[in-house]
Amino acid sequence: MTERYITPTNERAQDCVKSVMKYLADIAGDSIVTGQHTQTIPMEELQKIKEVTGKEPALLGFELLSYSPNINEEDTDEPCMTEVIENRDTLKCAYDWAEKKGLITFTWHWFSPLGGRSKAFYAEHTDYDAEKAVTPGTPEYEALISDMDHMAEILKPFCEKSIPILWRPFHEMDGTWFWWGAKGAEPAKKLWHIMYERYTKVHDLTNLIWVWNAGKPEFYPGDEVVDIVSVDLYPPAHEHTSRKEEYLNMEKISALPKVILLGETGVYPDVDAIHDEHIGWASFMIWSKEFCLTEQYSNFDVMKRVYDSPYAITKDKLPVLY
Numbered sequence: 001m002t003e004r005y006i007t008p009t010n011e012r013a014q015d016c017v018k019s020v021m022k023y024l025a026d027i028a029g030d031s032i033v034t035g036q037h038t039q040t041i042p043m044e045e046l047q048k049i050k051e052v053t054g055k056e057p058a059l060l061g062f063e064l065l066s067y068s069p070n071i072n073e074e075d076t077d078e079p080c081m082t083e084v085i086e087n088r089d090t091l092k093c094a095y096d097w098a099e100k101k102g103l104i105t106f107t108w109h110w111f112s113p114l115g116g117r118s119k120a121f122y123a124e125h126t127d128y129d130a131e132k133a134v135t136p137g138t139p140e141y142e143a144l145i146s147d148m149d150h151m152a153e154i155l156k157p158f159c160e161k162s163i164p165i166l167w168r169p170f171h172e173m174d175g176t177w178f179w180w181g182a183k184g185a186e187p188a189k190k191l192w193h194i195m196y197e198r199y200t201k202v203h204d205l206t207n208l209i210w211v212w213n214a215g216k217p218e219f220y221p222g223d224e225v226v227d228i229v230s231v232d233l234y235p236p237a238h239e240h241t242s243r244k245e246e247y248l249n250m251e252k253i254s255a256l257p258k259v260i261l262l263g264e265t266g267v268y269p270d271v272d273a274i275h276d277e278h279i280g281w282a283s284f285m286i287w288s289k290e291f292c293l294t295e296q297y298s299n300f301d302v303m304k305r306v307y308d309s310p311y312a313i314t315k316d317k318l319p320v321l322y
Contacts, residue, residue: 002280004028005256009196009227014206016164016322020103021209021227023321024259024282032274033103033313034306035059035285036292037264040086043093045292052300053307056315059103059166061285062094063087065121068111069150070143075117083119091154098163101320105166105211105285107264108151112179113143123182130183134190148195152203159207164322167208168263169195172232174214185218192221213263215246217253228282229253230263237266237297242273247281266291268298268306275311 004025008017024033034057036045043060050056066087073081094104109121113133116126132140158165173181173188181188192212199205212226220226231250233243243262250260262269262284269284291297306312 002029002257004259004280006259009210009223009225010200010206010208012200012204012206014159014162014164016162016207017209017227019321020164020166021259023319024228024261027313028259028280028282029278030275031311031313032269032271032281033058033283033318035061035103035105035283037061037063037107037285037288038093039063039065039083039090039288041090041093045286045288048293049303049307053304053314055307056102058313058315058318059105059283059285060094060097061105061107061288062090063107063109063288064091064151064154065109065111066090067151067154068108068121069147070113070116070120071111072117072120077118080118094158095163098158098161100315101318101322102315103166103283103318103321104158104163105168107168107171109178110147110180113147114140121178123177123179126179128179130180130187130191134187134194144191144194145198148198149203152199152205155199155205155208156203159205162207162322164207164209166211166228166261168211168213168230171213171263174216174219181219185216188219189221193225196221196225211261211263215249220253223254223256223258226254226258228259228261230261232264233262234264234266234287238299238302240268240270240298240302242270242277242279243281244277244279247279251280261285266297268302271306271309271312275309 006021036057111120112126112128120126133144210227215231
């Protein structure tokens with residue numbers, strides 16, 4: 001099996017970062033960390049998994065959309081505000097999970113820093129221009145930096161407590177549906193570099209593990225600013241495989257053997273096949289709501305089979321890493 005590259009890009013990275021990166025590298029190709037995205041305080045998904053399997057995922061994903069500074073509550077709709085309201089204060093759940101020494105990953109559906117209506121993280125709901133956002137001196141750039149600094153303050157308590165975060169900003173940047181990817185690869189890569197420099201040098205967030213999330217190599221911002229690569233996959237419902245082809249494509253992203261994650265997925269992968277075929281996904285994360293709570297995409301017997309697999313790292317199997 002491939003020996004994975006585990007040196008953090010931030011030379012000031014805390015030991016907790018090094019510990020998590022080494023662990024993920026060590027298990028890749030043999031076992032896989034189980035993960036589940038949540039976006040509400042009740043964490044219905046976690047309760048469903050416990051009910052069906054008697055176990056808990058080792059990794060929980062938390063949503064930061066309601067922490068965006070520029071949510072236009074004057075020009076919105078009910079689905080948007082329902083999602084925002086349900087998501088408020090969910091970082092309390094992240095702290096609770098950290099106290100149990102579970103792994104944490106953050107996703108930020110970032111409402112555009114200027115303008116926009118409704119779910120303004122979608123490009124169709126905002127005229128916020130990513131090319132202008134990466135141009136110093138523009139109003140778009142000033143708003144971008146202001147939002148980044150706001151989020152940095154929210155992340156700092158985790159840093160102060162040495163809680164490692166699999167930080168997955170600008171997710172799915174190679175798509176056109178979010179404002180950060182709507183203008184193509186060059187602005188998207190510049191956005192990544194701006195945040196990386198600001199968070200590592202200005203705010204000194206030494207607990208972040210920088211997880212790039214896309215599938216097209218032209219969007220890759222470079223080995224010097226990415227710790228781990230990942231991709232989001234939504235295969236047909238009830239199609240459970242090792243996702244070998246997609247994994248092999250991700251191996252080509254970097255010349256270095258970076259750890260590779262299945263960032264989001266709508267269906268459970270075949271964990272036994274991942275082991276048998278030595279496919280190196282180090283973790284997966286099932287998306288929230290109907291992807292976990294119903295049998296629309298994966299039957300509950302599949303969920304139980306995954307969590308019962310000897311190759312699935314559930315919370316009870318996860319060593320203390322920080």
